[in-house]
Amino acid sequence: MDLTKKCRKKLKKLRNSAKCCLSEIKEDVAVIRERDPAAKSTAEVLLTYSGLHAVLAYRVSNRFYKNKHFLTARIISQTARFFTGIEIHPGATIGKGLFIDHGSGVVIGETTEIGDNCTLYQGVTLGGTGKDTGKRHPTLGNNVLCGAGSKVLGPFKVGDNAKIAAGAVVLKEVPPDCTAVGIPAKIVKRGDRKVPQSDLDQVHIPDPVAQQLSYLADRVSTLEKMMGCCCGGEECDDAEIFDKIEEYEDTGNQV
Numbered sequence: 001m002d003l004t005k006k007c008r009k010k011l012k013k014l015r016n017s018a019k020c021c022l023s024e025i026k027e028d029v030a031v032i033r034e035r036d037p038a039a040k041s042t043a044e045v046l047l048t049y050s051g052l053h054a055v056l057a058y059r060v061s062n063r064f065y066k067n068k069h070f071l072t073a074r075i076i077s078q079t080a081r082f083f084t085g086i087e088i089h090p091g092a093t094i095g096k097g098l099f100i101d102h103g104s105g106v107v108i109g110e111t112t113e114i115g116d117n118c119t120l121y122q123g124v125t126l127g128g129t130g131k132d133t134g135k136r137h138p139t140l141g142n143n144v145l146c147g148a149g150s151k152v153l154g155p156f157k158v159g160d161n162a163k164i165a166a167g168a169v170v171l172k173e174v175p176p177d178c179t180a181v182g183i184p185a186k187i188v189k190r191g192d193r194k195v196p197q198s199d200l201d202q203v204h205i206p207d208p209v210a211q212q213l214s215y216l217a218d219r220v221s222t223l224e225k226m227m228g229c230c231c232g233g234e235e236c237d238d239a240e241i242f243d244k245i246e247e248y249e250d251t252g253n254q255v
Contacts, residue, residue: 024059024096028052031097035119051100054086061090095142102148109137115160116142123149129171141176163189 032049033039045052057080065073073090081087086103088094091110097117100106105123108114111134112126120126124146128136135155140146144158147166152158159176168185179189 021059025056027096028055028098031099031117035099036101050084050086051103051106054080054084054088054100054103054106055094055098057084058088058090058092058094061088062092062094065090092137111135111155112137113139115140115144118142118144118146120146121148121150121166125151125153127151127153128155129153138170 029042029045029052032045032052033042039045039049057076061073061076061080064070064076070090077088077090084103086100086106088106088108089110089112092108092112092114094108094112094114095116095118098114099119100121101119102122103120106120107125107127109127111128114126118140126138126140126146132155138152138154139157140152141158141160141162143161144164145162146152146164147168149167150164150170151168152164152170154171156173158164158170158174159178161177162174163179164170164174164185165179165181167183168180169183170180170185172184174180174185174187175190177190178187180186181188
């Protein structure tokens with residue numbers, strides 16, 4: 001009788017766990033169909049979306065991790081990494097509605113915390129700097145978006161509704177409703193208001209080589225004029241030229 005009761009309890013537990021898993025799968029599929037205009041059907045999402053496969057594998061590995069079956073958890077996560085190109089540590093904490101679009105190259109560290117309804121594009125790293133112990137990885141609030149190739153490194157928080165631009169490297173806290181851009185990332189927008197940035201231009205970046213060549217050309221032109229003024233059109237040897245240039249510069253004359 002006791003054995004029958006134990007079997008019934010285990011079966012009930014398995015049934016509840018299966019229902020929970022199915023519910024999570026439905027939510028994850030619904031999120032992808034809602035946010036990705038390229039998703040044409042539920043079958044397509046289930047069969048071909050590597051981001052969904054990685055998240056589902058994480059949810060399984062995370063259960064093993066919480067029950068202290070660390071090796072099994074890591075085997076599942078690394079197998080998923082092999083097939084999807086997405087590495088999610090089973091110790092990470094991830095809320096509902098995570099959408100990893102395209103996904104290749106995404107890395108999520110062990111102490112990362114991700115809120116609900118976040119979106120990560122390919123190449124995103126939620127990692128550490130190697131300087132911290134314990135909590136080493138970032139915490140993302142709800143509705144956070146991380147653009148392609150962005151890196152969020154360190155144990156700080158990215159607030160709700162924040163946006164991290166593609167290619168940005170975030171090394172400190174991002175307040176809620178803000179947009180961070182650049183390397184290292186700076187806040188360029190708070191809500192609907194732009195933040196003044198006197199030195200931030202991600203498109204029209206000056207070419208340092210061209211600047212140096214321009215400076216050298218100007219310098220040569222100036223020296224030629226100075227030589228003409230000093231020598232009065234006569235030929236001079238190198239020593240005389242340098243002596244006269246120094247003398248000319250000391251007088252404060254301007255060409």
